[in-house]
Amino acid sequence: MTPTPPARTPRTAHTADLTSDELRAVRALLDDAFDGDFSDEDWDHGLGGVHALVHDDAGRLVAHGSVVMRRVRHRERWLRVGYVEAVAVRPDARRTGLGGRVMAELERVIDRAYDAGMLSASDEGAALYAARGWTVWSGRVCALGTEGVMHLPDEEGTTFVRPALAGPLDPAFELVFDWRDGDVL
Template identity: 65%
Template sequence: MGVTLPPGARPRIGVRTQPRPEYGEDVTTLRTAHTSALTPAELRAARTLMDAAFDGDFSDEDWEHGLGGLHALVTDAAGALLAHGSVVQRRILHNGRSLRVGYVEAVAVRPDRQRQGLGGQVMGALEQVVDGAYALGALSASADGKGLYLARGWRTWQGAVGTLGPHGVLPMPEEDPPLLWGGPDLDPAHELLIDWRDGDVF
């Protein structure tokens, strides 16, 4: 039997949850697991979901960025994957400080189950992880997904961004600013430098 949550409440990690009655869908199960605890079949299902949700515009490098941390997965009663997201550790340099950041990646909902609250279930679990384990959260939002994050209280970084790359500091003036969650107040007068990685840095 599903657990009905009060308005605005976040689901506890690993509990069965039920979408609002107007969706008329079966009970779903939300769980979190580290990449190392997922089976090859579960990882393949999540990778396939990315292709479906992003209409093929999700590269292998994008997928690689979402591995090595904690995954939130929503499945239906038959065990089919409906929604996914992950949070991985990164470092941000800001105003002389190195901050441990929970960076949200690979958030997607199966196309036929979008706009039914499943993305919110995934984000609730990931935000709980960020709150408990990191100095702040960060993510790079797609145009379609940005509204979900802003509605949940994520805020747009107002300062300059860049990366600390193999050859030193690299400003990125054309980069869309990331969204941030919680953490200390950051001064937009000082640039935000994120750690380097292959593919999209943000």
């Protein structure tokens, strides 16, 4: 196996500024990184915001993540949340710090533009987020659905929070996410 060439500094760009070839490369990376378990809804969730992309010196995409805006109600206030999506590192480049580079760029965007940052972590990704100071939300997680507020117990324990402009969030009060197709979180 050929070693992965060194990676460059992450580049950030809005979805609207990515070319069709770049979007295809991102989708291919995500399909590969998630072993084909990255749905069309998952793909849609990662679009419409700011992407952090890392290419190696040969110009190949090796890492990606995006942050999109979501509305989340907490304590009777709707927060503007930077929600992290589609974080992936090419399998042959994992455990080399690329995930941290991507997250640093996304956190910079969140800290300057959103009330808070949130994400839903896979078992594989949880250690990265915890090491970067993200905390597991210890309160209830809900979503606003067609029938009103719906409790999402399966999302509890995997939802991570990064308070930013809004300051600390109180887990005595639930988080109510806006609804979306596919996985709500």
